[in-house]
Amino acid sequence: MIKKFDLNIEKILEDWEIHHAVREIIANAIDEELLTKSEEIEIFKDDGNSWHIRDYGRGINSEHLTQKENDEKIKSAHTIGKFGIGLKDALATFDRKGVEVSIKSRHINMTLERTNKHGFADIVTLHANITPSSDKGFRGTEFILKNCPDIQIEEAKGLFLRFSGEEILEETPIGQVLKKESETARIYINGVQVAQEDNFLFSYNITELNQTIKKALNRERTNVGRTAYTDRVKSILKKCQSETVARKLVDDLSRYDTGEQHDELTWTDIAVHACKLCNERSRVVFFTSEEVISSPNLVDRVQRDQYEVVVIPQNIKKKISGNADFSGNPIRDVGQFTRDWNESFKFSFVTEDQLKPGELRVYEQTDKILSLIGGKPGNVKDILISRTMRLDKETYYEVGGLWEPQEGRIVIRYDNLKDLGSYAGILLHEIAHARSGAIDCTRKFENELTDLLGIVIQQTIG
Incomplete structure (x- = not known):
């Protein structure tokens, strides 16, 4: 006994291709898998070249052909469908594109037919021919698509994260960061592609939707604008903790x-x-x-x-x-x-017996240099040589010398012993710090250094 269910469809979504319709069937199957925690859906081709899409849930019934919001899916945060119109859109597209559809579950068997609308002989609409199920023990729902090109199935599968091959790099409470598999990144919402990005580093799967995204999701779930998901992508990245x-x-x-x-x-x-x-x-x-x-x-x-x-x-x-x-x-x-x-710095001091002859001759001029300025200041206890030196805070080079007032010592970098001029210049510079108690680039230090230069000149040519 055949019942004819008027789908009230003449022409709808004329820009849809077959893969858009297949996407809706796959999305419904995945939702049913999620809601019933049943086995993973199957998509396969039989020996007669027909494609099968099957879930193992509760099975389709006549009431699923009515257009209404699905309360169960609306309450679920991670299902794909919400509005109860995707199935009818898909059936209309299959009919328009010449794909022969049959559906079976433990409740009903179904095929499609264009026929006169009841009571209106001049109007032809798409109807579902519904008969009682031939297999009351059948689990789930199976769509059988005849004359459906393989490329359309593959294109539809490519719109789903689970079939994309994109690796999950990190999972957060609001979404996943994915390693993109091509030059173009993909934006998924609950595992369904809604947009592409030419210059994103990663692909993303948004699993917790905010109001901006909910408002932006259109009937086709395609070409969602970047402004809708930018904040969610940022939030996902800011929750990432992995080194990868x-x-x-x-x-x-x-x-x-x-x-x-x-x-x-x-x-x-x-x-x-x-x-x-x-x-x-x-x-x-x-x-x-x-x-x-x-x-x-x-x-x-x-x-x-x-x-x-x-x-x-x-x-x-x-x-x-x-x-x-x-x-x-x-x-x-x-x-x-x-x-x-x-x-964390530590000096690497050099003793006199470790100096090379030329270096030792320079170092032995220390007292003579100091005599030109009236001798070593009383607060300078030691003058030492080190292979290592602290870094200058401005230039990040090792400084040539240091005055350490706490220890009462001047430390000069080892390579300044290469000639007397370098050594004497650094030594007098640090003596100026010791005498003035001032740091570089201050008026007090500059005045002290100027005074020392004048004293040296007076002693040598005065």
């Missing part, structure tokens, strides 16, 4: 100077988040391109200490400088690295 995602973000950020970074890294809050993650998980030091050029010695030192140099834009440096990562550790930019290095 952080490294990819920071590596991409370092391409800023070439203009080749991806769009996510043009978002300042994402770039800062990536730096914090990378600082926490990796041995890195953040440089600007200007610092790399002006401080090659520091680059070498960083690399010798087995840190990686990561180049970031100046605006991001301003955001991270002086801040901490997620574990409370100071972010290692150039200034922080220098401070850390100086705090």
Whole structure:
């Protein structure tokens, strides 16, 4: 006994292709799998070249052909369908494109037919021919599609994350970061593609929708604009904690100077988040391109200490400088690295018997140099030589010498013994600090240094 169910469809969604209709059938099957926690859906081709899409849920019934919101799906945060119209859209598209459809479940068997609308002989609409099920023990729902090109099935499957082959790099409570499988990134919502991005670093699957996305989702679930999902993508990235995602973000950020970074890294809050993650998980030091050029010695030192140099834009440096990562550790930019290095620094002192003959001859002139200024100041107890030296806070080079008032000693870098002029200049510079008690670039220090120069000249040619 055949019942004819009028679908009230003449022409609808004429721009839809077969793969759009197949997408709706697959989406409904996945939703049923999710809601009933049943076995994974199957998509296969039989010996007669017909395609089958089957779930193992509760089975389709006549009432599913009515157009209404699905309360069960609306209450579920992760289902795909909501509005109860996708099935009718799909059936209409199949009919228009010449795909023969049959459907079976334990409740009904169904085929499609165009026939006169009841009571209106001049109007032809699409009807579902419904008969009682031939297999009351059948589990789930099976769609059988005859004359459906293989390429349309593959294109439809490609719209779903589970068939895309894209690897999940990190999962957060609101979505997943995916390793994109081609040049074009994909944006998924609950596993269904809704947009593509030509210049995104990752693909994304948004699993917790906000109101902006809900309003933007159209009937076709395609070509959703970036403004709808940008905030959700940012939120997903800011919840990421893995080194894998952080490294990819920071590596991409370092391409800023070439203009080749991806769009996510043009978002300042994402770039800062990536730096914090990378600082926490990796041995890195953040440089600007200007610092790399002006401080090659520091680059070498960083690399010798087995840190990686990561180049970031100046605006991001301003955001991270002086801040901490997620574990409370100071972010290692150039200034922080220098401070850390100086705090952990240890002198490598050289004794007189370790000096080469030429170096020793220079060092032995110490008392003679000091005699030109009236002798060693009383607060200077020792004048020492070291192979290592602290870094200058401005230039990041090792300083030539140091006055350490707490220890009452002057320490001069070993390579200044290469000639008398270098050694004498550094020695008198540090004597000026010891006599004045002032630091570099102050009026008091400059006046003391000027006085010393005058005394030396007076003693030598006066």
